Amino acid sequence: xxxxxxxxxxxxxxxxxxxxxxxxxxxxQITQFEANPTNLVASMYPEYDNTGTACAVIRxxxxxxxxxxxxxxxxxxxxxxxGEIRVWIPQGTKRITVRHERYLPxxxxxxxxxxxxxxxxxxxxxxxxxxxxxxxxxxFLGVFNRLFANLSVGTEGFSIGLSTPISPYVDxxxxxxxxxxxxxxxxVDITTETVEILNEKTQSPDVYNFDKLxxxxxxxxxxxDVKLCIYPGGYRFPLYLCGGVSFGGEIIATSEGYSSEVAxxxxxxxxxxGSIEARFSEINVDVDRNGYVYGEVKVKKVxxxxxxxxxxxxxxxxxxxxxxxxxxxxMGKMHIYQNDRLIDKSIADLIDGFLPQVVDKVKxxxxxxxxxxxxxx
Numbered sequence: 001x002x003x004x005x006x007x008x009x010x011x012x013x014x015x016x017x018x019x020x021x022x023x024x025x026x027x028x029q030i031t032q033f034e035a036n037p038t039n040l041v042a043s044m045y046p047e048y049d050n051t052g053t054a055c056a057v058i059r060x061x062x063x064x065x066x067x068x069x070x071x072x073x074x075x076x077x078x079x080x081x082x083g084e085i086r087v088w089i090p091q092g093t094k095r096i097t098v099r100h101e102r103y104l105p106x107x108x109x110x111x112x113x114x115x116x117x118x119x120x121x122x123x124x125x126x127x128x129x130x131x132x133x134x135x136x137x138x139x140f141l142g143v144f145n146r147l148f149a150n151l152s153v154g155t156e157g158f159s160i161g162l163s164t165p166i167s168p169y170v171d172x173x174x175x176x177x178x179x180x181x182x183x184x185x186x187x188v189d190i191t192t193e194t195v196e197i198l199n200e201k202t203q204s205p206d207v208y209n210f211d212k213l214x215x216x217x218x219x220x221x222x223x224x225d226v227k228l229c230i231y232p233g234g235y236r237f238p239l240y241l242c243g244g245v246s247f248g249g250e251i252i253a254t255s256e257g258y259s260s261e262v263a264x265x266x267x268x269x270x271x272x273x274g275s276i277e278a279r280f281s282e283i284n285v286d287v288d289r290n291g292y293v294y295g296e297v298k299v300k301k302v303x304x305x306x307x308x309x310x311x312x313x314x315x316x317x318x319x320x321x322x323x324x325x326x327x328x329x330x331m332g333k334m335h336i337y338q339n340d341r342l343i344d345k346s347i348a349d350l351i352d353g354f355l356p357q358v359v360d361k362v363k364x365x366x367x368x369x370x371x372x373x374x375x376x377x
Contacts, residue, residue: 028067028098028106032124035113039120046118047076047088055088058096058121067125070097085125091117103127147377148313150175150323154369156223163373165313171229173244181220187212189279190259190287197269208265213278213293215257223248225305231312242307246329255295263291285338295338299331305367306330313373323371328364 042057049055055076060069061084069078069087072095077088089096093115098106113121150173152159161175190210199206227244231237262276266289277284278293287293307327336343 027103027127028100029126030098030106030109030123031126032122033112034122036120036122039122041086042088042118042120049073049076049090051090053091054117055090056093056115056117056119056121058087058089058123060085060087061122061124064127066100066102068099070099071095089115091115098125100127146313146375149374149376150371151374152369152371154325155365155367156369157221159369159371163313168234169231171231171240171313173225173227173229175225177223177225177246179219179221179223181218184217186215186217188215188257189213190262191277191279191284195265195272195274195276197265197272206268208261210259210261210276213257213259213262213287215255215293217253217255219253221248221252227305227307229309229312238310238312240309240312242305242309242325242327244305246303246305248301248303250298250301251296252299252331252334253297257287257293259287259291261291262287263289266290293338294340295336298335298337299333299365303329303331303365307367311371311373313375319375321373321375323369323373325367325369325371327367329367330363331365332363334363 036059039057039059041059042055045057047055058069060067063083065080067085069075069085071087071089071093073090073093075087075089077086079086093111095108095110097108115121146165148163150159150161150163152161152175156177157179159175159177161173163171163173165171190213193210195208195210196205197208198204223246225244225246227242229240229242231240233239257278259278265272265276276287278287279285285293285295305327307325309323309325309327311321311323313321
C-alpha cells in the first residue's frame with residue numbers, strides 16, 4: 001500500500017512539472033490593449049508596409065528592456081524607449097507574439113480591437129515572476145530574512161519545523177518528526193506444549209501447559225532532519241530537489257511478549273534449567289526466566305535523505321502555502337535482535353509482502369510528506 005502511494009506521488013510530481021512548463025508559457029501577458037485617438041505618432045512619423053499603406057503604431061508600456069514583438073503580418077519598425085516600446089505594424093494585423101530571453105514567449109495573442117492605418121494603440125506588457133532589485137520577491141527571498149513554520153504529515157509521522165530562504169534558488173529546512181506509538185497485537189506459538197517438573201515436597205510432577213505467547217509490536221520513534229531544497233528554476237519554478245540528513249535512534253521498531261505460565265515455571269522451580277522457546281515466523285526465541293521475550297529492529301543512527309517536491313516558501317503577502325514531497329532515507333541493512341541477540345535473518349524473511357522485500361533489498365525507508373507552511377516573519 002505504501003509503495004502504491006509513493007508511486008502515485010511521484011507521478012503527481014511529474015504531472016505538476018509538466019503543468020509548470022505549460023504555465024510558464026504564460027509568464028508574459030498583455031493586460032491592456034486599446035485605441036488612443038489622441039496619440040498622433042502614426043500620423044506624424046508614418047511608416048509604410050510593402051503595399052504602400054501607412055502602418056498603425058502600438059505603444060507597449062514595459063517595466064524592463066529586452067522584449068521583441070512579432071505580428072502575423074510582420075512588423076515594419078520597432079523602437080525601444082525608456083519604459084515603452086513602439087511598434088509599427090501593417091493594417092489588419094490580428095495576432096502578435098511577445099518574446100524575451102528570460103521568459104517563455106506569449107504566442108499568438110489575439111488583438112482585441114481592429115488595427116487601422118495611421119491609428120495609435122496603447123498596451124501594457126506584464127512579465128510574471130520578475131525578480132529585480134526593487135521587487136517584493138527580491139525582498140522576500142533575501143538571505144535568512146524570512147522565517148516559516150512547517151506542519152507536516154506523512155510516512156515519518158507528524159512533523160514540525162522551520163524554513164528560511166537562502167536565495168531564490170535554495171531554502172534551508174530543519175524539523176522534528178514524531179512517529180506515533182502504533183501497536184500491533186498478535187499471538188505466537190510456544191514450541192514446548194508441556195513441561196513436567198518433579199515437586200520434591202509432594203514427590204509428584206508439576207505439569208505446566210503452554211498455549212500462546214501474546215506479542216505487542218510498537219513503531220514509535222522520533223527523528224530530526226536538516227535539508228536543503230534546491231529550485232533549478234528559481235522563483236519561477238516551484239519544483240525542487242531536496243537533500244539532507246536525518247538523525248534518530250537506531251531502534252525503529254520493537255516487540256515484546258509475555259507468558260504468565262512460563263514465568264510461573266521459573267518462579268516455582270528456580271532450579272529448572274531447561275529452555276522454553278517461542279516461534280517467531282522462521283526463528284525460535286528463548287523466553288527469559290521472567291516470562292518475557294524482546295525483539296528490536298535497528299538501523300543506522302545517521303541516514304542520508306534525498307527527495308523531490310513541489311511547492312515553495314511564499315514570496316508574497318500570502319501567509320499560507322503547501323508542499324508535497326516524496327523521497328527516501330538510506331538506512332543501510334536492518335539488523336534484527338531478539339533478547340539482545342543478533343538474528344541472522346532479514347526483514348523479508350520474517351515479514352511477508354512486497355514492501356518488506358523492497359526495503360530489504362534497496363535498504364531505504366520511503367518518505368511521503370504533505371506540508372502546510374505558515375510565514376512567521
